[in-house]
Amino acid sequence: MNRKEHVLNAALLAIGLGYVLHPSGDTVTFYTIIEVGVPVILGALFPDVDTAFGKHRKTLHNLPVLGLFYVFPLVFGNLEYVWIGVLTHYVLDMLGSKRGLAWFYPYEKEFGAPFGVAVSSNHATSVTLLVTAFEIAVAALLVHHQLVVDAGLTAVGMQ
Numbered sequence: 001m002n003r004k005e006h007v008l009n010a011a012l013l014a015i016g017l018g019y020v021l022h023p024s025g026d027t028v029t030f031y032t033i034i035e036v037g038v039p040v041i042l043g044a045l046f047p048d049v050d051t052a053f054g055k056h057r058k059t060l061h062n063l064p065v066l067g068l069f070y071v072f073p074l075v076f077g078n079l080e081y082v083w084i085g086v087l088t089h090y091v092l093d094m095l096g097s098k099r100g101l102a103w104f105y106p107y108e109k110e111f112g113a114p115f116g117v118a119v120s121s122n123h124a125t126s127v128t129l130l131v132t133a134f135e136i137a138v139a140a141l142l143v144h145h146q147l148v149v150d151a152g153l154t155a156v157g158m159q
């Protein structure tokens with residue numbers, strides 16, 4: 001996807017994460033959106049640097065790079081949440097567009113999903129919104145899975 005879609009995706013994801021983590025909708029929610037949103041947007045812009053340095057959708061679109069951003073805050077105590085932006089960039093490229101990513105670079109084979117639209121398509125924005133909604137749903141499930149499990153058990157009469 002292009003820069004516009006990646007920024008849209010990251011900004012909406014940050015708002016979604018703010019509400020997933022603090023559903024109250026008060027100043028804590030707002031603070032979380034800013035706290036998470038700025039590094040996530042920066043992280044979402046990073047992978048496409050490989051259009052200028054390296055091979056696009058390979059050099060900075062892979063699991064080793066994601067791992068580096070995940071481990072960096074644990075070692076150096078900054079750049080927290082940037083990995084979320086990098087990850088959401090990969091997910092949007094993979095699910096939203098036709099071309100895949102070289103997830104295991106330097107192994108150059110690209111892996112994608114069997115669907116998606118051309119990056120230049122008029123549907124790029126709607127696909128971006130769909131992928132973002134999916135990501136927020138997954139995040140909500142990960143954060144609140146106990147609630148979901150409880151609701152499921154209640155629904156089948158097991159508690």
Ligand SMILES: [Zn+2]
Nearest residue numbers: 001047048093
């Ligand atoms: Zn990309």
